[in-house]
Structure formats: C-alpha cells, structure tokens
Amino acid sequence: MFNLLKLSNLSTKKILNLTYLNLVKYSSFKEPQKSINPKKIEEKIKKTIQFFIENDLPDKNLENQVSDLKKSIKSQGDLLRNLKSDPNVQKEKIIQAIKELNSRQFQFRQKIEKYLNIVEEPEKFDVDNFESLLKERFFYDQSFSAYGGVSGLFDLGPLGCSIQxxxxxxxxxxxxxxxxxxxxxxxxLTPEIVLKASGHLAKFSDIMVKDTQTNEPYRVDHLLKSEIEKLTKTSKNNSEFNEILKKIENSQLIEINEIDEIIKKFNIKSPKNNVLSSASPFNLMFKTEIGSKGHTGFMRPxxxxxxxxxxxxxxxxxxxxxxxxxxxxxxxxxxxxxxxxxxxxxxxxxxxxxxxxxxxxxxxxxxxxxxxxxxxxxxxxxxxxxxxxxxxxxxxxxxxxxxxxxxxxxxxxxxxxxxxxxxxxxxxxxxxxxxxxxxxxxxxxxxxxxxxxxxxxxxxxxxxxxxxxxxxxxxxxxxxxxxxxxxxxxxxxxxxxxxxxxxxxxxxxxxxxxxxxxxEHNYKIRPKSTKRFLSLPYHIAPYKCNILPLNESDEKLKPFISIISDLLINSEISHRIDDNSGAIGRRYWRSDECGIPYALTIDYETLNDNTVTVRDRDTTEQFRIKIEDIPSIIKQLGQDKNLWQKFKKN
Amino acid sequence: MFNLLKLSNLSTKKILNLTYLNLVKYSSFKEPQKSINPKKIEEKIKKTIQFFIENDLPDKNLENQVSDLKKSIKSQGDLLRNLKSDPNVQKEKIIQAIKELNSRQFQFRQKIEKYLNIVEEPEKFDVDNFESLLKERFFYDQSFSAYGGVSGLFDLGPLGCSIQxxxxxxxxxxxxxxxxxxxxxxxxLTPEIVLKASGHLAKFSDIMVKDTQTNEPYRVDHLLKSEIEKLTKTSKNNSEFNEILKKIENSQLIEINEIDEIIKKFNIKSPKNNVLSSASPFNLMFKTEIGSKGHTGFMRPxxxxxxxxxxxxxxxxxxxxxxxxxxxxxxxxxxxxxxxxxxxxxxxxxxxxxxxxxxxxxxxxxxxxxxxxxxxxxxxxxxxxxxxxxxxxxxxxxxxxxxxxxxxxxxxxxxxxxxxxxxxxxxxxxxxxxxxxxxxxxxxxxxxxxxxxxxxxxxxxxxxxxxxxxxxxxxxxxxxxxxxxxxxxxxxxxxxxxxxxxxxxxxxxxxxxxxxxxxEHNYKIRPKSTKRFLSLPYHIAPYKCNILPLNESDEKLKPFISIISDLLINSEISHRIDDNSGAIGRRYWRSDECGIPYALTIDYETLNDNTVTVRDRDTTEQFRIKIEDIPSIIKQLGQDKNLWQKFKKN
Structure with missing residues (x-):
C-alpha cells in the first residue's frame, strides 16, 4: 500500500504511477471486496494506460524505449478509425486491425508493468536473506562447489531432500x-531414433553465438535483446530495433541467416566487447554413446x-x-x-x-x-x-x-x-x-x-x-x-x-x-525482529518435530531423548535431535529456520512428571504434554492445526 | 532330493556324485536338523572332494579340464609333506604352502560344484515360466522395444514401479x-575432475576386444575364458591354459600386451570365427558434454x-x-x-x-x-x-x-x-x-x-x-x-x-x-495345478486389494465399486478394480499373478446386507465382511496376517 504522507512531494505523474500500481495489485492479488467492482478497476487501468500512451512518461529512458511503440499504436488507432468509417471495408480486415492494435497495446502495457516492477517484483522480498537461509541450513546448494561448481546443477541437502x-x-x-x-x-538413457521421432532432435534447441575471444556462449535471444535495448537508448530511429525486439519476444527470430545479418549490420559485440561467432542452433539434449559400438543416445529431455x-x-x-x-x-x-x-x-x-x-x-x-x-x-x-x-x-x-x-x-x-x-x-x-x-x-x-x-x-x-x-x-x-x-x-x-x-x-x-x-511463500520474519522462519505445512515440513534437552550436558535428561525418539520412530514420525550446547532460544530459532513445526523440550519438570513442552513454530506458543501422548498429539496436529487450542486447554 | 528308485541303474561314481549334491544341499540350504551334525557333513564333503582328486571324474571332458589342476594339487601336497618333515624349514614357508594348497583345492571344488550345477542352480526353477509371468503382467520389460530394444535398459510397468x-x-x-x-x-551429471579424483576414470573399466568383421565387442575375460576352456578339451598340455584361466579368475589378467600376446599365440578368434582386434580398456562410464564449451562430464557410476x-x-x-x-x-x-x-x-x-x-x-x-x-x-x-x-x-x-x-x-x-x-x-x-x-x-x-x-x-x-x-x-x-x-x-x-x-x-x-x-522367491505354483501366484508380503505388494464385481455388466452392482474405492482411497490403501467381463475365477487368477494380497468381491448378497467377500491370495480362503470395515480389516491384516482366522470367526 502506498504511503499517503509522502504523496505531497511527488509529481502528478508519479502519483498516477503509484495509483496504477495499486490498481493492478487490487485486481490481481486480493479477493475482490464487495465494494470494489473488478470491471471498474480494469477500466481505470485501461484509462491509465491510455493516459501513458498519450502523454510523456515520467522516466525519460523509458519514454525513449517506447516512443516508437506509442507512435505505432497511435497510427494503428487512426487506421482502425478510418477502416470503421468506410462502409465498403470487409469485416475481417477490421477484426485484423483490432487484433493488431490490441497486440501493440498489450506490448506497451507489458513494458509499463515491467518498468513499475509489477510483473517481476510485486512485493518487496529480501531474496538475499532468503537464499542465505537456504544455503546456511543446506536445503540445497550448488553441486561440485569444491571444484568450482557447475552451473545448473544442485544437490539437495537433508532438508531439501526431505521436502522433495x-x-x-x-x-x-x-x-x-x-x-x-x-x-x-x-x-x-534414450536411443537417437526415439528423439528423432518425437521431434526433439530437430526442434529442441536454442540458437547460440560465442564470444570469439573467450569462447563464452550466449543464447542469441537473450543477448540480442539486451544489446538492442541498449542501442535504442542512443539511437533516434528505433522502428527497426523495435521490429527485432518484437520478433524476439514472439520467438519469431529463428532463421540463422537473419540473426547473422543483424549482428553484422548493427555491429553487435559480446558483453565483453569482443567479436561474436556466427549463430548456430544448440540442441539442449545431453548426448552420449550407449555400448561400445558408437550408438548415439541422449539423456531424456x-x-x-x-x-x-x-x-x-x-x-x-x-x-x-x-x-x-x-x-x-x-x-x-x-x-x-x-x-x-x-x-x-x-x-x-x-x-x-x-x-x-x-x-x-x-x-x-x-x-x-x-x-x-x-x-x-x-x-x-x-x-x-x-x-x-x-x-x-x-x-x-x-x-x-x-x-x-x-x-x-x-x-x-x-x-x-x-x-x-x-x-x-x-x-x-x-x-x-x-x-x-x-x-x-x-x-x-x-x-x-x-x-x-x-x-x-x-x-x-x-x-x-x-x-x-x-x-x-x-x-x-x-x-x-x-x-x-x-x-x-x-x-x-x-x-x-x-x-x-x-x-x-x-x-x-x-x-x-x-x-x-x-x-519462498513460507519464508517469514517474526514481527519486530530479524528472526526468520519457514511456515511450511506439516506434511511438507522436512522433519515433524525436534527433540531438545534443556541442558545438553545434564546426564539426567539424556535418557528421555531416546525414549521420545523411539516413540516417534515407532509411529513413523520423522524428527531431529538438537542436543547441542547453546541456549534453548537459539535452538528454537534454528529449528524454526529448518521449518520444523513442533519442538519438544525436555526440562527438569520432565524428571518429576514425565511431561515435555511442545512449542508451535508459527505462533511460538507452548504447553505441556505427557511423553506417551506425543506421537498421537503430533499426528493429530499434523492433520488439523486448529486442534492446538483444544489440546492446550486440556 | 534324489530318487532312490533310479539309483540301481547308476554307476558308483554317479551315486557318489548325487550324494555329494545332497550333502552340499544339506549343509547350505536347510536349517541343520538336530540329528545331523554340520561338521560331519562338511567332513564328508571334503572326503568326497579328496576322492574326486584321487580318482577319475565321471565326465571325461571335466576330467580333461581339471587334470592339470589335480596334478598341481598332488604336487603341492607332496611339497607340503616334505616341508613339514624338514625341521629346518621356517614356519612361514609352511603356512605359505598350506595357503597355496587350500587355494588350489578351492579352485577344484569350485569347478566340481559348478559342473554339478550346485552353485548356479541349486533347485529346479522354471525360469521361463516365471519370466513370462513378469512380462505378461508388465512388471518390467525391455526399454524401447518398439525400436528393437536396447540391452541393459528396462522400463518398470505399474506393478514393478509400485514394488520399487x-x-x-x-x-x-x-x-x-x-x-x-x-x-x-x-x-x-558429474564433471571429469571428480571421477579423476575418485579413481573411476583410471580404474572403472573392463578390457574389451572386437570382432574385426562384425565390430561386435566382447569382454576379454569372458571371451578368453570360454575360448581357452574349449582349447583345453582338445589339447593335451594344459598347464599354460590353466595358468591363464587362473589369472582370469583372480582378475590378474590386466596387462593389455599380455592379452594381445595370448590372443596371437593361441590364434584365438571371435565366437563367429573372425580375427579379433587388439585389446583396449573400455571405461564403463557414460560420457557427455556439459554446457557448450566442451566440458567433459559423466553420468555417475x-x-x-x-x-x-x-x-x-x-x-x-x-x-x-x-x-x-x-x-x-x-x-x-x-x-x-x-x-x-x-x-x-x-x-x-x-x-x-x-x-x-x-x-x-x-x-x-x-x-x-x-x-x-x-x-x-x-x-x-x-x-x-x-x-x-x-x-x-x-x-x-x-x-x-x-x-x-x-x-x-x-x-x-x-x-x-x-x-x-x-x-x-x-x-x-x-x-x-x-x-x-x-x-x-x-x-x-x-x-x-x-x-x-x-x-x-x-x-x-x-x-x-x-x-x-x-x-x-x-x-x-x-x-x-x-x-x-x-x-x-x-x-x-x-x-x-x-x-x-x-x-x-x-x-x-x-x-x-x-x-x-x-x-523370484515369492513365485509359487498352486499344488496340483499350473496356476501361478506371487506371495509378496503385504507392504511390498504392488496393490493391497482388488475390487471385483461378480458380474461386470450388472448395473446394480456398479455403485458399490466406487463406494469401496473411495473408502480405500481415504485410508490411503492402493487398489485395482477389475470390472472386466470374464468368470470370477479367471479374475482371481489374474489378481494372484499380480501379487495382490486380497480380493474384494461384490455379489448379490452385497445388495442385501452391504457385505463383500474378502479372499486371501495365498490360501484362497474367503469370508464376508461389512463394507465399512474394509479399510480397517485390510490394514490390520497387512500388519499381521495371522489375524485372518480371528476375523474369519467373527
């Protein structure tokens, strides 16, 4: 939600901008409330887009990028009006023109939304913090990183593997x-003939160019897109560039010759400013030989x-x-x-x-x-x-x-x-x-x-x-x-x-x-804190509970660890034991980061009455339960979280 | 067990032969009975082996194959006796000689046992019938057989996949x-450096030769073994051949030069009688390229x-x-x-x-x-x-x-x-x-x-x-x-x-x-019948039960199929429905071949009292149960088969 207090400092256009952001959010992410008519919101969005088409955009760079597109929308609008006013024009031609206009407007809207980060990043999300959690707790990590790693290959650690x-x-x-x-x-392993028949041998490929100096490969569509977008910023006559970008977006740029010509014509270089090789299709299947007689095979795609x-x-x-x-x-x-x-x-x-x-x-x-x-x-x-x-x-x-x-x-x-x-x-x-x-x-x-x-x-x-x-x-x-x-x-x-x-x-x-x-959707931060936790559903959580002795070095508490663990094993409830030294709060925090729904703490009351505390990961609420009831209560909570309050009262 | 009636026709040696077979069986496969002392059996086996060493074997081909080995055992025995009688000989030398004698005797025993089919085929087992069952019911089958198949690659069908x-x-x-x-x-996918470090790149290989005409590859150890065993039958001086065979068995034949020399010296040909290529190590890993820059990778071994x-x-x-x-x-x-x-x-x-x-x-x-x-x-x-x-x-x-x-x-x-x-x-x-x-x-x-x-x-x-x-x-x-x-x-x-x-x-x-x-161990044939079934344990069986309407075309019975199926789904019990036409006995038989432990039959009594019959795959016994009790009874039987009699009585 945008902050009203700050609005006074902003230009009219910026306000419009923010309003638009909210309109889109409303229409997309929330259950429409009764007081809000989704059709009206969609209409408002359309009007805002229309305003953006007819007026200069707040960002000059963006304005430069889309100015040709805006012109082409206007001229298509004019064409359509002319066609409609002519009684002799075939209906099909009009439909064709409407489609073309819609398509251009759609492109424009996409650009605006991308610029406003609506499509890519609708909400602030701290990716770095989230990904560091996944790495630190070894949900997964890059394969072969001892040898520098291989991109696109990942190993699932214990938590990731359990979730999988x-x-x-x-x-x-x-x-x-x-x-x-x-x-x-x-x-x-699949022999070649199968993938010939399925069409993968001929069609399952991307077009690639290489940096002739570093030998670094690039996907042509990705490279051309970023390089040509750069060119549009410095050039005045953008219609040809826009034509190419449109082809890339619609996956129409598939002729090798055409690609080579574009690279030559606009003198496109690699990101390291080196000459590019000519383009070639790169089949995305891993090839190998089956047996020792040279029979070509592939890893299935x-x-x-x-x-x-x-x-x-x-x-x-x-x-x-x-x-x-x-x-x-x-x-x-x-x-x-x-x-x-x-x-x-x-x-x-x-x-x-x-x-x-x-x-x-x-x-x-x-x-x-x-x-x-x-x-x-x-x-x-x-x-x-x-x-x-x-x-x-x-x-x-x-x-x-x-x-x-x-x-x-x-x-x-x-x-x-x-x-x-x-x-x-x-x-x-x-x-x-x-x-x-x-x-x-x-x-x-x-x-x-x-x-x-x-x-x-x-x-x-x-x-x-x-x-x-x-x-x-x-x-x-x-x-x-x-x-x-x-x-x-x-x-x-x-x-x-x-x-x-x-x-x-x-x-x-x-x-x-x-x-x-x-x-990502279950990554949470506790209010007024920096403590992270993962609110994974019980049946997806990597372990269902965590056994924590209050004081890891106290020999009197130790026997309860294996008593509880055996009970859980016999009920097929996966669990961890965290009997490391360190304050219990620290261990709760670690357990929460692993997404384990329930922590079972063995403390000195356990010695007297055979009970432990059970703590809920999401609310941090606790109550005491008898050790022999642990498997049944954990299983019931796993089926229905709402039973918590009932169990707590008993 | 050997047939006493037929013994009269056999030679002493053949009887000895059969006796030996039974001795080995006794010592290996059956729980030793109290009346039988396993040590005595082992002693008898040793005596029999000793007899075979000292006397001609019943089969002349076999005798030819082992005659050199027998001689070498005798000479090693003589050597050992001499060493033992010499008070100046070091103890280590004697131990060495004993080991060598044991090793030669062991080789001999292995040959005899293999000849008697004790090692490979201890019991008559109808492999063809068994494997045809697996194929017909699609437990698994060769991959890509539409294109001729690829050896060593298999697809698991629904039954095999469930068991897996x-x-x-x-x-x-x-x-x-x-x-x-x-x-x-x-x-x-694994980069080369990893498998260099692990030793697989250098050592994970078999030595191969090719038929120079057909290009057919052969594992050298397999090929030399069978070809040289053939040669021993026609040749009189077998000591050199036996030396080679021994090396093959002990995996000592790893020098390429030595292999090429043997092939040349004895003019060994391919099974199709063509000239062989020179030997080369064949690494058993599948090689591929990761990315487009020529980085070698392998599928992990x-x-x-x-x-x-x-x-x-x-x-x-x-x-x-x-x-x-x-x-x-x-x-x-x-x-x-x-x-x-x-x-x-x-x-x-x-x-x-x-x-x-x-x-x-x-x-x-x-x-x-x-x-x-x-x-x-x-x-x-x-x-x-x-x-x-x-x-x-x-x-x-x-x-x-x-x-x-x-x-x-x-x-x-x-x-x-x-x-x-x-x-x-x-x-x-x-x-x-x-x-x-x-x-x-x-x-x-x-x-x-x-x-x-x-x-x-x-x-x-x-x-x-x-x-x-x-x-x-x-x-x-x-x-x-x-x-x-x-x-x-x-x-x-x-x-x-x-x-x-x-x-x-x-x-x-x-x-x-x-x-x-x-x-294989659960493949059974019903007594006095040709009907096959698989007595797989409940938790391994591909489906836990099979729902069978007595008459597939009767609309009155149909609603019960989905009632029972839904009950089973809600209890997470996997099951099949066989509502094909065909006699119920035929469908029981099909269910048994798939190894499904329980069949549930919907019949005309079901219409009156909401019960079905439950039938046990292994005993073919049946009793009636109420539909609402099905999940609980099936689950309990799955835990403990012995509850059957208790449930049957109730």
Missing part, C-alpha cells in the same frame, strides 16, 4: 492413488516418451480401456546454454508427468470427474485476456467451461486438481494463475496449453503445465517404428470394432520449481 | 528414519561421490558430530559392454548408498547400536572359509565378532540390519549369505568388504554390500580440490582440538536386484 520426498508422496496420493493412475519408471513407447503394454494392462492414465516421476535433463536463476533453471531436474489417453471423439465431451472440481475458483489468464491487455480473473471452473475459456472438461479437471495440490503444498493461492499459451509459444507437439504460474521473486514462473498433445507422439512413433500404437472402439453404425489413435492430455510438474515456490 | 516404490519406502523407514540418517539427493563432496556441509548440519550417517537413493549408470541377465545387469539402475563416517580411532571399537542385532543369526561365508573350501555358517553376529570373523561392530550392525531388511522384503532367509571379499577382488577404494548374496536362478547374486572405504575418497578429494575435508576431535593429551580425516563404512543396495530376488 514429501512433495513426491503428496503427488502420489493426490494424483496416482486418488485417480488410480498407473505409475511407471522408464529409462533415462522429458519423461513422457517412455510412456508413449509403452502404450500397448499399458493399454493391455488397463484391460483395453480408455481413459488410460499413466504417471511417471523422474529426472530429466536439459543442457541449458548458460543457466542462472538457481532451482528455477536446472540442467538436471525432477519432474512428474501424467499422460491421460482419451478417445479423440470424447476429448471435448463431458468428463465424469469434472463435477468434483467445477466449483473451485481459480485465477485464469486466457489468451483473449492477454491479447486485450487484461489481467487474470478468479472464476469457477464451471464458468470457465461455460464461457468456453477452457475448451475441455478434462483440462479443467486437471487445472482444479493441480491448483488444489499447490495450495496443499503451501503455495499462496493468491499467487497462482493459470495462463493460456498464446498460439505462437506452444511446443512443437502441443494443441492447447495452460501453464500454472506462481508469483515469486523471479516473477511469474511456470511450475506446472497442461498440454493437449493430441495424437502427435503416438502417430510419430507409429510411423518411425512401424508398430501401430492404437486403441479400439466399437463403430456404432457398422457395430464392428475399429482402430484409432488416442489423443493425450498431459499435466506436467517441475518438482524443483514447486519446492522453490513453497519455500 | 514400496522397497524405497521400506528402505527409508528401516534405515533413514530408524537411524535418523541424513538423506540427500545429488546430481547425476555410484551415488557416493555426491556425499563425499558435501562432507563439510553435512558435518556442519550434523553439528560437527560423528558418526555422521548420510543416505542417498538414486540412479547410477554403467555402460556394460554386452549386458545380459535381465534386471541383474542394467546399464541404468536404482541404488541406495549409506555413508557412515566415523573417527578411525573408534572404527573398530564398540558400536553403541550393536546390541540391537547381536543375537541375530546370519549366514556368514568368511574369506577363511572360502580359502578352505568350506560352506557358510549360520552364526550369531556376537559370535562373528567374538571369533573376529567380522572385524568391526559397525559392519556387523549393518549386516544384521540389511539381513532383516531383506527378510522383511520377502527374500527367503535361507537363500541369503554374507560373503567376505577375497583380498584380490576388492574395489580400488575398499579395505574390508562383505557382499550380501542371494541365491536365485542366476546363482548367488550380489544384492547389497558393505565396504570399509577407509579415508580413501575424502583424502583424494582433499588432494584434488585443495579443500580440507576433515573433522575435529579433542586431543586427549594436549586437551586441544585436532583435525583428522574420517573413515567411512558404506552399505549399498541394488534395488533392481533386490526386487528381482523378491519376485
């Missing part, structure tokens, strides 16, 4: 158990191919019934050119994929399980909203289907289930949105795509996705292998069996990104 | 939870290195205390030259490793947890027993420590815990032995090693191991990285802190091999 295990367990319960999916575990190749076995296992729902959790590999951004961009990452095979004739019909989720309210950012510069809307999945925003009940079902999974895993429900892919950003195999995006200090990041891969993969493998990967159904007219290629809808999850988001 | 998940859960409960180990998850490299972070996490016990479960990769033997020899395999870091001064002292296992009786095959041609002994771990057969209580502790884990996982306790490594077979980093071997249709296979890796790895990485990987302790004399390099004891597990053994 818990997330996997929740995935298995929430999806595999509940929907009786078939879980499989296929090979990571996704787990899905293993499922497609086993389609026949799995269809048989499912007694030749559709839908056939298969899940896989495992590592995949992408040889990113120069990965940064920590757990968000890893070269080796744990993912989960679900392949939901369905008869294409039934794909867009009712899905029997949809009624389980139809009333869930979810933040939906449709393609149409993006093209019309709108924000996301919180609507029920039933509304989304009724309005044809989501085309398939099966996709809507998974959107609801994934949303629930993320909230259960401790992700802030207000920082989740499902964003529909624009037509030009979909993967080579996909038809309709939705990304689950979470708002973090890295901006909105994709943590899961749902793609309609149609029959692309099964058809490709049928063509390449000669085996028919097909299902059978009754032909209603002839009353005979007929074969067909099923379609597949694929929810997929990046476990590392979900874990990162959970950690 | 269950084994991982049991490992985590049995080891990680109970011993409060720190579990980590480190990168698979073991998970352990990730733990060693994180030693400092983990030691800090453990509050600078030893023992520090770290576990990791993950995939490792070995590029076997030409893998056969199914799940036993995979190029990509799931393993678990535990690194138990300990102060070397305390390594061979008492371990506080040893009393938890000291009375466990375990089959122990010591180095001494192997050199003296003895079989394994079932002794308590306390005896093994007292007799100094196992040197360290920590190793003994893990032997006891691993033994228990395997038995809990459904492995036949009579088919488990712990075999000590002979001095010349230990890995380059190891000091004392024990393998857990299980008897299967592939012979005794290594399923787990415990190695004392001493301070090898930490020292190597300290030297290569320049970082001191050390711990601290109080110096008792000076009362000051001193640094030292901890030693590490490493239990490791091949999950695929444990799974295979569990499946």
């Amino acid at each position: 295990n818990n997330l996997i367990n929740e995935l298995k319960k929430h999806f595999v158990l509940r929907d009786r999916m078939l879980q499989v575990d296929c090979s990571i 996704e787990t899905a191919q293993g499922i497609f190749l086993n389609f026949k076995r799995l269809y048989d296992f499912n007694q030749k019934k559709l839908p056939l729902i298969v899940a896989q959790i495992g590592k995949s590999f992408r040889n990113e050119i120069s990965p940064k951004s920590g757990l968000i961009r890893q070269r080796e990452f744990l993912m989960a994929e679900i392949e939901h095979f369905v008869d294409p004739e039934k794909k867009n019909q009712n899905y029997e399980k949809f009624n389980q989720v139809e009333n869930f309210k979810v933040n939906i950012l449709s393609e149409e909203a993006q093209l019309n510069s709108k924000s996301f809307r919180k609507i029920s999945l039933k509304e989304a289907i009724d309005e044809n925003v989501i085309k398939s009940e099966t996709i809507a079902y998974y959107i609801g289930r994934i949303n629930q999974f993320c909230i259960n895993s401790g992700i802030d429900s207000e920082k989740i949105r499902f964003r529909q892919h624009l037509n030009n950003e979909m993967a080579h195999y996909a038809n309709e795509c939705w990304d689950l995006e979470c708002l973090t200090s890295y901006g909105w990041i994709e943590c899961a996705g749902i793609a309609d891969r149609s029959d692309f993969d099964l058809k490709q493998h049928s063509n390449f292998s000669g085996l028919k990967l097909q299902a059978e159904r009754m032909n209603k007219i002839e009353n005979s069996k007929e074969s067909f290629v099923p379609h597949v809808i694929e929810p997929s999850f990046g476990i590392g990104r979900i874990m990162y988001t959970t950690l | 998940n269950n084994l991982i859960n049991e490992l985590k409960k049995h080891f990680v939870l109970r011993d409060r180990m720190l579990q980590v998850d480190c990168s698979i 073991e998970t352990a290195q990730g733990i060693f490299l994180n030693f400092k972070r983990l030691y800090d996490f453990n509050q600078k205390k030893l023992p520090l016990i770290v576990a990791q479960i993950g995939k490792s990769f070995r590029n076997e030259i030409s893998p056969k033997s199914g799940l036993i020899r995979q190029r990509e395999f799931l393993m678990a490793e535990i690194e138990h870091f300990v102060d070397p001064e305390k390594k061979n002292q008492n371990y506080e947890k040893f009393n938890q296992v000291e009375n466990f009786k375990v089959n122990i095959l010591s180095e001494e027993a192997q050199l003296n041609s003895k079989s394994f002994r079932k002794i308590s771990l306390k005896e093994a420590i007292d007799e100094n057969v196992i040197k360290s209580e920590t190793i003994a502790y893990y032997i006891g815990r691993i033994n228990q884990f395997c038995i809990n996982s459904g492995i036949d306790s009579e088919k488990i032995r712990f075999r000590q490594h002979l001095n010349n077979e230990m890995a380059h980093y190891a000091n004392e090693c024990w393998d857990l071997e299980c008897l299967t249709s592939y012979g005794w296979i290594e399923c787990a191991g415990i190695a004392d890796r001493s301070d090898f790895d930490l020292k190597q990485h300290s030297n290569f990285s320049g970082l001191k990987l050390q711990a601290e302790r109080m110096n008792k004399i000076e009362n000051s802190k001193e640094s030292f390099v901890p030693h590490v004891i490493e239990p490791s597990f091949g999950i695929g091999r444990i799974m295979y053994t569990t499946l």
